[in-house]
Amino acid sequence: xxxxxxxxxxNLISFGKSLLTGSVEMMNSGFLEDKKYKVxxxxxEQLRGGAYAPGGxxxxxxxxxxxxNLLNIYPATRLILHKxxxxxxxxxxxxxxxxxxxxxxxxNDWINAMLKEMYSYMENKIPHLRPxxxxxxxxxxxxxxxxxxxxxxxxxxxDILNQITQIVGTELQK
Numbered sequence: 001x002x003x004x005x006x007x008x009x010x011n012l013i014s015f016g017k018s019l020l021t022g023s024v025e026m027m028n029s030g031f032l033e034d035k036k037y038k039v040x041x042x043x044x045e046q047l048r049g050g051a052y053a054p055g056g057x058x059x060x061x062x063x064x065x066x067x068x069n070l071l072n073i074y075p076a077t078r079l080i081l082h083k084x085x086x087x088x089x090x091x092x093x094x095x096x097x098x099x100x101x102x103x104x105x106x107x108n109d110w111i112n113a114m115l116k117e118m119y120s121y122m123e124n125k126i127p128h129l130r131p132x133x134x135x136x137x138x139x140x141x142x143x144x145x146x147x148x149x150x151x152x153x154x155x156x157x158x159d160i161l162n163q164i165t166q167i168v169g170t171e172l173q174k
């Protein structure tokens with residue numbers, strides 16, 4: 001099972017007794033149309049140390065429930081944590097590495113701080129969790145889904161795939 005939290009960069013949606021990730025797809029789906037819901041800002045929660053921020057009581061409860069459910073289905077050695085972060089540079093069509101706008105980078109920095117806490121929490125809760133991470137790559141202006149801080153250049157994906165293949169291969173040899 002491959003896990004990452006890259007989509008946790010979105011705000012939360014409080015709907016009934018549930019929390020949803022307010023992804024672009026969720027917001028465009030029409031699911032919330034004509035329904036009462038509340039948007040919970042991830043950034044505001046983090047800045048004020050709110051219940052939904054990493055370390056907050058609702059965050060801890062949700063993560064603990066998630067870990068418990070995962071471990072009821074998979075042994076810890078079968079869990080791979082893809083530690084994906086937002087990047088502040090991109091490779092343009094000419095192959096040059098350029099910075100993203102400063103406002104975008106500041107936003108990425110606070111999201112990365114949150115992601116780091118989430119990944120750390122998982123690693124502390126599941127000691128045999130297998131992390132994969134690839135640093136030093138840029139976003140790709142030519143990415144098939146467009147330029148974004150989590151749409152990496154092709155070598156990133158090859159690096160991550162090689163790490164996953166090594167873990168899976170090692171597990172198969174046991």
